[in-house]
Amino acid sequence: MDDREMxxxxxxxxxxxxxxxxxxxxxxxxxxxxxxxxxxxxxxTLVSVPESAxxxxxxxxxxxxxxxxxxxxxAPVPLVETALLAGWGLASAGIAVPxxxxxxxxxxxxxxxxxxxxxxxxxxxxxxxxxxxxxxxxILVLAAAPGQPGRTVHAxxxxxxxxxxxxxxxxxxxxxxxVLPSRGVDCxxxxxxxxxxxxxxxxxxxxxxxxxxxxxxxxxxxxTVRYAGEREQFGRPISRFQAVQQQIAAFAGAVEQARAITxxxxxxLQQDDRAAEVVMAAKICAGHAxxxxxxxxxxxxxxxxxxxxxxxxxxxxxxxxxxxxxxxESEWSAELGARIAGSGPGxxxxxxxxxxxxxxxx
Amino acid sequence: MTTAESTIVALRAxxxxxxxxxxxxxxxxxxxxxxxxxxxxDFSRKLGDRGWLGMTWPRAYGGGARSAxxxxxxxxxxxxxxxxxxxxxxxxxxxxxxxxxxxxERQKRTLLPGVARGRLFVAAGMSEPDSGSxxxxxxxxxxxxxxxxxxxxxxxxxxxxxxxxxxxxxVRTAPRGxxxxxxxxxxxxxxxxxxxxxxxxxxxxxxxxxxxxxxxDVDVPADMVVGPVGDGWRGVVSELAHxxxxxxxxxxxxxLFAELVSGPTAPGATALADIGSAAARLWALRALSLRVQDLxxxxxxxDTAAALVKDLGTRLEGEIVDIAxxxxxxxxxxxxxxxxxxxxxxxxxxxxxxRGGTNxxxxxxxxxxxxx
Numbered sequence: 001m002d003d004r005e006m007x008x009x010x011x012x013x014x015x016x017x018x019x020x021x022x023x024x025x026x027x028x029x030x031x032x033x034x035x036x037x038x039x040x041x042x043x044x045t046l047v048s049v050p051e052s053a054x055x056x057x058x059x060x061x062x063x064x065x066x067x068x069x070x071x072x073x074x075a076p077v078p079l080v081e082t083a084l085l086a087g088w089g090l091a092s093a094g095i096a097v098p099x100x101x102x103x104x105x106x107x108x109x110x111x112x113x114x115x116x117x118x119x120x121x122x123x124x125x126x127x128x129x130x131x132x133x134x135x136x137x138x139i140l141v142l143a144a145a146p147g148q149p150g151r152t153v154h155a156x157x158x159x160x161x162x163x164x165x166x167x168x169x170x171x172x173x174x175x176x177x178x179v180l181p182s183r184g185v186d187c188x189x190x191x192x193x194x195x196x197x198x199x200x201x202x203x204x205x206x207x208x209x210x211x212x213x214x215x216x217x218x219x220x221x222x223x224t225v226r227y228a229g230e231r232e233q234f235g236r237p238i239s240r241f242q243a244v245q246q247q248i249a250a251f252a253g254a255v256e257q258a259r260a261i262t263x264x265x266x267x268x269l270q271q272d273d274r275a276a277e278v279v280m281a282a283k284i285c286a287g288h289a290x291x292x293x294x295x296x297x298x299x300x301x302x303x304x305x306x307x308x309x310x311x312x313x314x315x316x317x318x319x320x321x322x323x324x325x326x327x328x329e330s331e332w333s334a335e336l337g338a339r340i341a342g343s344g345p346g347x348x349x350x351x352x353x354x355x356x357x358x359x360x361x362x
Numbered sequence: 363m364t365t366a367e368s369t370i371v372a373l374r375a376x377x378x379x380x381x382x383x384x385x386x387x388x389x390x391x392x393x394x395x396x397x398x399x400x401x402x403x404d405f406s407r408k409l410g411d412r413g414w415l416g417m418t419w420p421r422a423y424g425g426g427a428r429s430a431x432x433x434x435x436x437x438x439x440x441x442x443x444x445x446x447x448x449x450x451x452x453x454x455x456x457x458x459x460x461x462x463x464x465x466x467e468r469q470k471r472t473l474l475p476g477v478a479r480g481r482l483f484v485a486a487g488m489s490e491p492d493s494g495s496x497x498x499x500x501x502x503x504x505x506x507x508x509x510x511x512x513x514x515x516x517x518x519x520x521x522x523x524x525x526x527x528x529x530x531x532x533v534r535t536a537p538r539g540x541x542x543x544x545x546x547x548x549x550x551x552x553x554x555x556x557x558x559x560x561x562x563x564x565x566x567x568x569x570x571x572x573x574x575x576x577x578x579d580v581d582v583p584a585d586m587v588v589g590p591v592g593d594g595w596r597g598v599v600s601e602l603a604h605x606x607x608x609x610x611x612x613x614x615x616x617x618l619f620a621e622l623v624s625g626p627t628a629p630g631a632t633a634l635a636d637i638g639s640a641a642a643r644l645w646a647l648r649a650l651s652l653r654v655q656d657l658x659x660x661x662x663x664x665d666t667a668a669a670l671v672k673d674l675g676t677r678l679e680g681e682i683v684d685i686a687x688x689x690x691x692x693x694x695x696x697x698x699x700x701x702x703x704x705x706x707x708x709x710x711x712x713x714x715x716x717r718g719g720t721n722x723x724x725x726x727x728x729x730x731x732x733x734x
Contacts, residue, residue, distance in 0.1 A: 221732075228734050229733065239729070242726065244734075245725060245730075245734060246722065248734050249726070249728035249729045249732075252670065253673055253674045254674075257646040257650060257674060258646065260647075261642065261646035263649070281641070281645045284638065284642035285642050330639075333637075333638035334635040334638060336638030340641055341624075341637065344624060347623070348619065348623050348641060349442050353648075
């Protein structure tokens with residue numbers, strides 16, 4: 001057993017032991033503070049964030065292992081937002097990473113305004129769909145600096161200074177609205193060309209979502225294979241029916257495809273943290289697989305899979321939400337297709353065979 | 363796979379340079395499905411001379427002692443370019459590795475160097491008129507003679523037997539008993555042997571790369587049996603993992619895809635999204651295929667993963683044809699690379715999900731492999 005397999009099994013065992021109480025807690029308040037504390041005490045909430053910035057070290061592959069385990073266990077904690085997004089963003093902006101749950105907010109132009117204020121800006125308005133805002137100790141806000149292409153302004157917000165209007169996605173995970181104080185929030189510019197640009201944050205968000213999805217997809221596949229072998233109809237397990245086998249094989253194919261490209265995206269980002277297209281490809285394949293998983297998982301499970309007594313719905317509802325969050329497969333497909341068509345003769349093949357590419361300014 | 367990345371990068375550049383020179387010299391026109399239809403002994407010899415056939419085999423047998431990753435790099439470049447690689451394809455992909463695994467020293471010494479030089483071509487004699495996906499049901503029979511075997515039967519869907527030197531035939535060497543996989547053997551039959559009749563079969567693309575091979579009391583020397591007599595099924599199964607997981611299972615229509623995305627006509631918004639989606643899945647398949655090659659090299663079980671690659675890859679090959687068709691809608695008489703590639707690919711597409719085991723059978727392999 002290698003180190004990463006060991007990490008996976010430790011995290012999985014921890015999540016499984018806490019699953020019942022974590023779900024009860026999440027049903028009441030949207031997330032599990034108890035599970036979070038346990039993960040934090042074990043140094044698992046800031047994996048891949050450098051120790052010098054307050055993190056627990058390790059690399060992106062280690063974090064990917066933890067995130068996939070969280071997806072597999074439907075863990076109601078803001079792990080991706082804390083380690084992969086806010087932790088990375090703060091550390092790469094040279095800001096010490098605080099303990100506790102963190103998240104990021106990406107203000108939309110429709111509901112927020114950046115008001116010039118002396119040398120900097122103030123952000124006023126409301127930010128919708130902030131993941132886990134109610135649970136976060138700090139929220140990293142990133143926005144494109146008005147009139148300065150390629151420059152980013154940021155703020156680190158204590159949510160206690162804001163009003164939080166609770167909201168959830170289809171899975172009941174917090175997607176809250178952050179109502180900023182009326183005087184606004186001070187935003188400071190980040191140094192040019194470095195730090196967490198919004199486009200890079202968006203790609204990391206897509207990668208984190210894809211990793212959670214791969215974990216969840218694998219759980220649904222395991223549940224489905226097991227159920228098909230146990231459930232008997234017409235005197236034999238339904239897995240003996242070729243019609244069922246065909247569905248399960250197509251499902252397994254989509255999952256393996258998503259897993260392979262997501263692994264590649266992690267490896268690539270580990271080498272070159274501006275790699276973009278492979279992350280898009282990972283989210284596209286995960287989104288595609290989610291639709292197959294939902295259809296086949298429920299078809300094989302029959303009516304019991306539609307009840308809340310069974311675990312399946314925890315994953316179905318997450319996969320339904322996650323395939324659309326951080327860019328749906330059609331949004332990323334359009335972006336990836338445009339990049340490929342614009343890359344000239346040989347561009348597609350260069351991309352597939354691993355010539356490094358860069359995040360373009362969007 | 364431990365090959366240094368710099369080795370791969372240099373090799374890839376070398377293959378691309380070679381392909382660019384060949385294209386400039388007009389030695390081939392890029393085509394879809396080039397590993398089945400692109401038959402050019404001349405081109406195969408050039409690859410052999412450059413050390414790009416039998417790449418992973420030991421030097422003692424004419425091989426290049428290179429890594430599986432290096433071979434993968436060469437063949438994916440050739441396939442992506444639509445180069446004519448059909449003449450040597452079967453011998454390089456499966457006959458060579460089979461001989462290395464179970465062949466006699468004499469077989470290896472006399473046959474492998476010719477294959478690696480691109481001078482000796484082998485056709486696969488597995489399918490029969492009544493066997494289809496159920497390969498163990500083959501009826502071609504071999505009976506012992508004083509010097510070896512006398513073989514009678516009929517093989518079909520054998521690519522390029524009329525242009526190859528040997529047929530690697532799966533035959534029944536013992537009557538069928540309780541274990542239907544027992545009593546089968548593979549043997550190399552010289553295609554110029556008395557009693558061998560080859561009839562090309564014209565297919566709907568207008569070509570005749572398939573053949574029917576009739577074996578009419580053909581005498582085969584005893585030392586041409588590959589592997590232990592009666593143990594042929596094991597060899598077939600080991601060939602299948604190689605046969606099902608390689609880049610030819612998702613790159614058959616890549617020349618069309620590449621022309622679509624970089625040709626003179628800019629794709630519309632719908633086509634761009636289709637292109638992005640197909641490219642993402644193609645990229646994932648390449649990652650999956652590389653993983654299978656890695657397992658094959660380490661001799662780990664790969665049946666399920668190889669079947670997955672072929673199921674997903676061949677469906678995607680077909681989807682790419684549909685994307686191109688919807689995006690460019692050529693008139694029947696349009697010429698130029700894109701309409702030509704599209705016509706070729708459309709007509710070839712129905713065979714993608716049949717050859718090498720139908721996808722329905724493969725899905726059964728996958729489901730059972732998962733324990734369902």
